[in-house]
Amino acid sequence: MPDLDTREWLLTNGLGSFASGTVSDVRTRTYHGWLFTATNPPSGRNLLLSHLDASLEVSGSVVALGTNVWGNDRIELTGYQLLRGFDINPVPKWTWGQNNWQLTRQLVMPYGLVGIGDWGLGTRDWGLGAKNEELEIGKNASQYPIPIAPNPQGGGQVPQSQFCHRILIQYRYDGSDTAILRLRLLIAERDFHHQQTASSGLQFSELLGQQQVCLQAKKSGNFGIPWHLRWTQGKYQPDAVWYWNYGLSEETKRGLGDKEDLYSPGYLIVTLQPGDVVTLEARVGFPDSTAGVLTSETFAEAVEVEQERLSKIFGWSERGTRQELFNSQSPLWQKLLKASDRFIVYRGSIAGPTIIAGYHWFNERGRDILIALPGLVLAPQRFDLAKAVLRTFGHSCRHGLMPNTFPDDDGEPLYNSIDAALWWIETLGLYLEATQDWEFLAEQFPIVQQIHKAFIGGTHYNIQVDAIDGLISWDARGVALTWMDVVIGANPVTPRHGKPVEINALWYSALCWLSQWAERLSHLSQLKFGDPARLNKQAKRYALQAEKVKTSLQKFWNPQLGYLYDTIEPDDRRNFQIRPNAVLALSLHHCGFSEQQGCQVLDLVTASLLTPYGLRSLDPGDPEYKGRYEGNQEQRDRAYHQGTVWTWLIGPYIRAWQRFYPQQSLPFDWQPLLDHFLFNACLGSISEIFDGDSPHTPRGAIAQAWSVAEVIRHVQK
Incomplete structure (x- = not known):
């Protein structure tokens, strides 16, 4: 794939969950995606959110910012050609642009332990084993029992504190005119070692709430991991469609399965004035009032908290x-x-x-x-x-x-x-x-x-x-x-x-x-x-x-x-x-x-x-x-x-x-x-x-x- 920068980036959350991809934003591996969550930390890793495919409408023209490879190296949506810069520090940041506009995107995966000390103790169940088909917006995960882990050193059991698997995404627009940003969700429900294939036995439930959508897969009668996406501004449009045959070139080189189907439940439309910021959060579990309000400052606060955590550990x-x-x-x-x-x-x-x-x-x-x-x-x-x-x-x-x-x-x-x-x-x-x-x-x-x-x-x-x-x-x-x-x-x-x-x-x-x-x-x-x-x-x-x-x-x-x-x-x-x-x-x-x-x-x-x-x-x-x-x-x-x-x-x-x-x-x-x-x-x-x-x-x-x-x-x- 000429012209594509396939150097990679990696984010982790201390629980086994991770996000990863390439500088050019093309997915080349089965292991590329924005939210692989460890359901049984650090194991049981599953892909939930693959990515958001972005396009920007400015001055009557629509430009695709994503880059996808279909089948055997057929490249479409050549957003990488508009990529003007990439920086890894302190978090991955992409900058796309033309003469009259610039759009940046940043990702951060906050540390996942809400507990004690450097790596904490215990967890809280976020309803991963839910059996109900209808997802109830506002349903609090705390009603699920707190599991107890055995103490390997004896002396009884160790109560577990809360796990939090999430990723924050932030876009910032700068330009001379009003712009419309469209973000299409590409999602999955699969083990991180294997690709997803569209089939009648795999369905996704979707329930729309106030500036959030809750999602859960159903495979052969079994319910998957509930998670939700929320955003600071924009209008969500349900539009269920499968995207077939993503090509994964690194897996081709390794002689492994190299094709993936991703499901899109819909897309978000955001109208942006120059200097506007939109922040999104994908989080495992049902929506929970204890999560706090998502604001334009949430992203910067998460980056600062992570820097403080590292400073405390190593300082x-x-x-x-x-x-x-x-x-x-x-x-x-x-x-x-x-x-x-x-x-x-x-x-x-x-x-x-x-x-x-x-x-x-x-x-x-x-x-x-x-x-x-x-x-x-x-x-x-x-x-x-x-x-x-x-x-x-x-x-x-x-x-x-x-x-x-x-x-x-x-x-x-x-x-x-x-x-x-x-x-x-x-x-x-x-x-x-x-x-x-x-x-x-x-x-x-x-x-x-x-x-x-x-x-x-x-x-x-x-x-x-x-x-x-x-x-x-x-x-x-x-x-x-x-x-x-x-x-x-x-x-x-x-x-x-x-x-x-x-x-x-x-x-x-x-x-x-x-x-x-x-x-x-x-x-x-x-x-x-x-x-x-x-x-x-x-x-x-x-x-x-x-x-x-x-x-x-x-x-x-x-x-x-x-x-x-x-x-x-x-x-x-x-x-x-x-x-x-x-x-x-x-x-x-x-x-x-x-x-x-x-x-x-x-x-x-x-x-x-x-x-x-x-x-x-x-x-x-x-x-x-x-x-x-x-x-x-x-x-x-x-x-x-x-x-x-x-x-x-x-x-x-x-x-x-x-x-x-x-x-x-x-x-x-x-x-x-x-x-x-x-x-x-x-x-x-x-x-x-x-x-x-x-x-x-x-x-x-x-x-x-x-x-x-x-x-x-x-x-x-």
Whole structure:
């Protein structure tokens, strides 16, 4: 699609709801729309409001401001040609214009928790389960019962406060003549992963009130999510029509469903004098008198409230000492912190905070959360938030494993990871180093011991410590338990069963932490944690195990290559591919490799894996290397860990470099990655992955938690 600026923008509300689209205002993804609402925060995301198609009548001429692609790249309503400017800060703002007029549009998605503190507690039901077909204007959602969420730490149940899913839209007209603005509603009722198709089984109820319209879908006899649109001025005209066959070019490239039908219940007509403003709000739930009056000032107030919220979070430390105010920090640092906050969301089932791994399509992923936590939460000193997330994971420990995948339906999480529990220990250690919160250590230490016992004695997937060398091994066919976790059918693309190098480096670091913590707890008599003599014995035992593992880690050294074997397979064969897992092994708080080995590894990584956007997942000289992440699902899955660049790996590379080359400057130029953050792909965030080959096109999720986290952790303020 020539001439279209398909860079993307993203708004979130702290509950899992989001809005997203492109600079040129054309929808290119299934995940583009103005109100995706998380009905079961942060899950159950559904598209309600796709967008408003705008046209402007000035001096007898009507100009279409929207841009749509139909079917296979047929562009109509070429409003992008009138687009004169776009700005992302502080909120997305478009400016269309000609010689005698100018129209701007802004969007803001207010923070969705109406509760306590940084991320609040609880929710209020907005009638999402309503069974009545007739929507009653003025019906108050408060008559629906307030649900109660279980307290994962025990001590009864946690009452939930109010959720609010909404987006505000504001248009401003400037010109020499009176203008008429027409805004056509394009709506849907579908899961955010799938497109909507017009059918006789899908209908929409519409009830018009005073400057508002209430909408609700009915699919095969089941009622959907009620929501309403209200406005400050204008006349609404019902005009039911389906628009068929929107083309979604990014989904075409990904080999996925790429056609969408959207329903329009009607349109709004607004007469505008020069300088006039019209504000609209789309909000989930029935109209509620407690929502307040919508005015022309509502939009600016919402933007100001959000700025104040961010300033409060990042301008003060969790420990109560004054820091440099958020608003006086560098613009780059402000934008990075703002980007980090998009991933912090509330989970209703635990009445507490969690982290979304990425937008648009990811939910929570245990490994990603724990790797991202130091950058997203510890670096900005959101210590209470870090503690809450770590506690939730500790409570979820089963058979020595931590959950890695959380389903959208609040079902049982999947414990399909060998390393999530080890990353939890590593991140817990970083939290304790930053906070000296030894009471929390005493609270969590039994879980640490549970993980240790499970790995020593054996747990699921034949995960067990080898009694001879002390290294962790696993052997389960048809699964992939490390971060290189793509499985096609029953076959992992990058099988790493046996003894992976970074897993055993994590195991060594965990044993070092255990030894330190047992010794410390033995001296903290005020905590009354166990018998000091017994803790001292445990500390010595953990230290001996750590020394054994450190010695055995030399099995991974490949002297011919000057690198670390990626895995030692169950039959004792070595995998000698040059992958970034060796860098992970060098970057942990406790490192079991020598200075000479670390320097040799980093020299080879710098020469073969380092790019301006992160580290490649495989050496370009390897026969299995794939330099471009593109094509259908299977083609992309086969390239995911076979050369694709992962931005989050730049963090471990920097930490390893600082350890082994402390006096030498880092051989990495931040500018390309920061330019990507500021000006490319998703403006104000960082992509999940990039092509291994130049020009390293950004791919995957448009905003990834651990990508942003590692930049925050290391870029200079």
